[in-house]
Amino acid sequence: MTEALEAVVVGGGLGGLAAAYTLAKGGVQVLVLERGDHPGSKNVTGGRLYLNPVRPFLPDLWEEAPLERPVTREVITAMGNGGSASLSFTSNLFRQIPYHSWTVLRSRFDRWLGDKVGEAGGFVVPQKRVTDLLLEDGRVVGVVADGEEIPARVVIAADGVLSFMAQRAGLREPLSPRYAAVGVKEVIRLGEEEIERRFSLPKGEGSAHLFFGSITKGVFGGGFLYTNRDTVSLGMVVGIEAFRRSPSFQVPELLEEFKGRPEVAPYIEGGEVVEYSAHLIPEGGARPLKRPFGDGILVVGDAAGFALNMGITVRGMEFALVSGVLAARTVLKAKERGDFSSATLSHYQELLSKSFIAKDMRTFEGTLEALENPRLYDHYPGFLCSLLERLFYIGEGPKERLSTTLFQAMMDVALSPGGWKDLWDLRRL
């Protein structure tokens, strides 16, 4: 066996690369093992990145980062069967520089971040799949990569949502269907100017559009449409447990139906689909996680379940980046002490608790339960659409007062089964 490296990172995603970048800058010998051709080649986002929470931890990266478009418009659409209602919001706050949120494509972005790790003095080795941990008396002392033993003082498990490594270390449960959603996505090329024309965007700006309602046929989930520089990311997310309870459709077909909706089709008409991807999303926060640290091991990003569905915003990437930095800071401390046991590595837990990561996870703890309510996907969007139909449509006969229509609608919600409970549940968001 060769001499132990100081740190080995399993997985070249945002958590792993942010950790490696911080470690390399801090003078720690670090090796990132990435199973794909390059960092990012196995990674998928919807998606968008919120930068304000990340900047204090990684201040010097963002000027030249290959981000797509700053999001200056937010749109949410409730989809009924034959109609939809949208809320579109734009604000100069979203245009304030530095921009608070950007759309991003991971293959491009992660590859660039991997190069930054290299420039900082870290090593990124592609095409290396980690298959096991090296264990000694219950302590993690390295990894096994496709048969090759690689000893290390500390291992950072950044191996994503399924995290076989954190499971192997006994730090987390396997991902349960209730705490996972599957996302499917197409990247469609339209061209820069065409995107600005179709989405009515000022030059260089972007929009984020979420859809929920009948498109997921009563199942927890929704659709999204993000504008990238010259492509758009169009996709759908479906909760696995909810889908198992009523599997009335095929997931890939759901995306095709969504693309065919009149609310979506005009945006992508004539566009060239350039990629089809799928990925799991952790929806249960850190629930499957027992501890994010052990003897000789730390767990970051999706591997630790650091992701949140806040209803109108879905977040994960900034948790990955910052948990990576915090894990690296813990390793720097451990190196100083010359002790990589869980006694020292538990410092990571303290750093997490003080950060927005643990705080946001606690604040939005109950959101999943509120969002699992199937009435959010079939009943209410349909109800809203039929109310708006009644308000706007002029038939042959006399029209009732608007107040009468509205009052009737309110009574319908109040008297419907579960109506009051659902209103009460909204506080969880």
Next chain:
Amino acid sequence: MKLEEKLALDFFRNDKESHIIIDQEKCRGCEGKICISICPGGLYSVNEETGELTVEYAGCLECGSCLVACPEGALSWSYPRGGFGVQYRYG
């Protein structure tokens, strides 16, 4: 757009052996076969002659939905070997 056409857009480097192994004993009794409807690549099907579940692992997008959704624990699922499988160019 057909699913096969979509998968043809992606770049794959395929290993000789499958990274998904189906335990047919455990799978047989399962009525729902949720893997068939959840797989984003539509890669699962039941062989009409043998009645056994098969997976076209070469088009696997490596999401793991089948593993998480399978109620019987019938799938032994690992990532493809280093350098193999799907290589996203956009992600």
